[in-house]
C-alpha cells in the first residue's frame with residue numbers, strides 16, 4: 028500500500044513577530060489528529076545544519092556566503108529530515124524555509140533575488156511548502172517584544188531599515204503566492220491567533 032505524502036508547513040515572519048510562540052501549539056493540533064509530526068527549524072534541523080546555524084547567526088560574513096550557507100543547511104535538512112518524513116506520510120513543520128532567504132538575504136541585505144531564485148531551483152526544484160503561515164507585525168511591535176525577552180543575535184541587532192525590507196519582501200511573496208501563504212495579523216492576542224491557527228491547520232487535509 029502506498030502511503031499518502033505528508034504536508035510541509037512553514038512558519039515565517041520577522042524576528043519578534045511571534046512565530047516560535049505558536050509552533051508548539053500547531054504541532055499539537057496536527058499530532059491530535061493522529062498524524063506523525065516532525066518539528067524542525069532553519070537554519071538548522073540536522074547536526075551539520077545546527078553548526079552552520081551557529082556560523083550564520085554569529086559570524087560576520089559576505090552576504091553571498093551567508094546565502095550559500097543557509098542553502099547548504101537547507102540541502103542537508105531536506106535530504107535528511109524533510110523528504111524522508113514527507114515520504115513516510117509524516118507532516119513537517121519548519122520554523123523558516125526559503126521565504127526567509129528571500130526576506131533576509133534578499134530584502135534585508137539586498138542580495139539580487141534572481142540569485143536566491145537560482146539557489147532555490149538548485150536545492151529544491153520540486154519542493155515547496157503546502158502551507159506557509161506568515162506572522163506579520165509592524166516593526167515597532169516586533170522590536171518591543173524582542174527587547175523585552177532575550178539577548179539578540181546578528182540578525183536581531185540589525186537596524187529598522189533591514190526589518191522593514193524583510194517584512195516587505197515577505198508580504199510581497201505572500202501576495203505573489205496567495206494559494207500557499209496565510210498571513211496572520213500578529214498584533215492580535217495569542218488567544219485570537221490560536222483560534223485562527225486552529226482553523227487554518229484544521230482545513231489542511
Ligand SMILES: Nc1ncnc2c1ncn2[C@@H]1O[C@H](COP(=O)(O)OP(=O)(O)O)[C@@H](O)[C@H]1O
Pocket residue numbers: 040041042043044045046047048049162172173176213214215216217220
Ligand atoms: N500575540 C502576542 N502578543 C503579545 N506578545 C507576544 C505575542 N506573540 C509573541 N509574543 C511575545 O513576544 C516575544 C517574541 O515572540 P517569539 O514567538 O519568540 O517571536 P519569533 O519566534 O517570531 O522571533 C515572546 O516573549 C512572546 O511571548
Ligand SMILES: Cc1cn([C@H]2C[C@H](O)[C@@H](COP(=O)(O)OP(=O)(O)O)O2)c(=O)[nH]c1=O
Pocket residue numbers: 042047068069070084097122123124125127128129131132180182183
Ligand atoms: C532560514 C533563514 C533564516 N535566517 C535568519 C532569520 C533569523 O534572524 C535567524 C534565525 O531565525 P529564528 O529561528 O527565527 O531565530 P530565533 O530562534 O532566535 O527566533 O536566521 C536568514 O537570514 N535566512 C534564512 O534563510
